[in-house]
Amino acid sequence: MTYIVHSIFHTLQGEGANLGRASVFIRFAGCNLWSGREEDRAAATCRFCDTEFRGGTRHATAPGLARAAARCWGAAPGHRFVVLTGGEPLLQVDAALVEALHAEGFVIAVETNGTVRPPKGIDWICVSPKAGAELVLDHADELKLVFPQPGLPPDALAGFAAAQRWLQPMDGPALAANTAAAAAYCLANPPWRLSIQAHKTWNIP
Numbered sequence: 380m381t382y383i384v385h386s387i388f389h390t391l392q393g394e395g396a397n398l399g400r401a402s403v404f405i406r407f408a409g410c411n412l413w414s415g416r417e418e419d420r421a422a423a424t425c426r427f428c429d430t431e432f433r434g435g436t437r438h439a440t441a442p443g444l445a446r447a448a449a450r451c452w453g454a455a456p457g458h459r460f461v462v463l464t465g466g467e468p469l470l471q472v473d474a475a476l477v478e479a480l481h482a483e484g485f486v487i488a489v490e491t492n493g494t495v496r497p498p499k500g501i502d503w504i505c506v507s508p509k510a511g512a513e514l515v516l517d518h519a520d521e522l523k524l525v526f527p528q529p530g531l532p533p534d535a536l537a538g539f540a541a542a543q544r545w546l547q548p549m550d551g552p553a554l555a556a557n558t559a560a561a562a563a564y565c566l567a568n569p570p571w572r573l574s575i576q577a578h579k580t581w582n583i584p
């Protein structure tokens with residue numbers, strides 16, 4: 380299996396349950412809910428994406444990609460943690476990559492839109508559902524809903540099983556208003572919690 384990877388970088392997880400944790404991010408190229416081209420955004424299923432994920436480097440084997448992640452992690456002792464994101468990582472992540480990353484000593488987390496079934500063995504799954512896209516998962520370690528999303532109110536996810544439920548204000552021109560609305564929603568509706576994209580204020584990738 381060839382993996383097409385937009386970028387690999389070492390940073391702190393800026394969102395959700397693993398906030399602040401040293402991580403290697405593997406950002407896979409491509410998504411099933413948007414082409415990544417600005418001219419296609421208005422007609423896409425997912426229209427608020429904050430991420431560049433087009434194109435990148437081919438990695439011909441799972442052990443090769445896992446070694447690239449290990450090189451990126453560097454010399455920091457132990458606690459290796461990798462976040463598979465994109466784009467939509469589950470279009471490409473397979474059992475061979477899970478095995479190879481584990482063999483390099485990584486705990487594996489995934490950021491997914493929940494429309495694609497994951498291979499077995501991933502240690503931490505964060506599902507971030509998108510209005511208008513069919514969820515094929517009904518549980519995860521954490522649920523992280525970008526808020527507000529017309530057509531996908533938090534209530535609609537009452538049947539989704541997750542120990543942690545986050546509302547993440549939609550970044551864009553209305554970020555301040557979205558943050559206030561998300562905070563108000565969390566105050567009125569525990570167990571929803573507020574997830575601020577901390578890396579954007581820490582000025583790290």
Ligand SMILES: C[S@@+](CC[C@H](N)C(=O)[O-])C[C@H]1O[C@@H](n2cnc3c(N)ncnc32)[C@H](O)[C@@H]1O
Pocket residue numbers: 410427428429430464465466467468490491492493506507523525547548549550551576
């Ligand atoms: C770029 S996505 C990649 C992973 C996967 N495709 C997904 O949507 O979960 C990573 C995370 O950023 C969130 N995100 C994307 N655009 C955002 C925005 N404008 N404001 C807040 N969060 C956003 C997504 O919902 C997801 O939780």
Ligand SMILES: Nc1nc2[nH]cc(C(=O)O)c2c(=O)[nH]1
Pocket residue numbers: 390391392393394430464465490578583584
């Ligand atoms: N620091 C940092 N944390 C993140 N958590 C999820 C991200 C993503 O784009 O998937 C992300 C990201 O892009 N940067």
Ligand code: SF4
Pocket residue numbers: 410411412413425426427428429430432465466467492509
């Ligand atoms: S599903 Fe994820 S990667 Fe795809 S366009 Fe939406 S936020 Fe971006």
Ligand SMILES: [Mg+2]
Pocket residue numbers: 429430
């Ligand atoms: Mg991001």
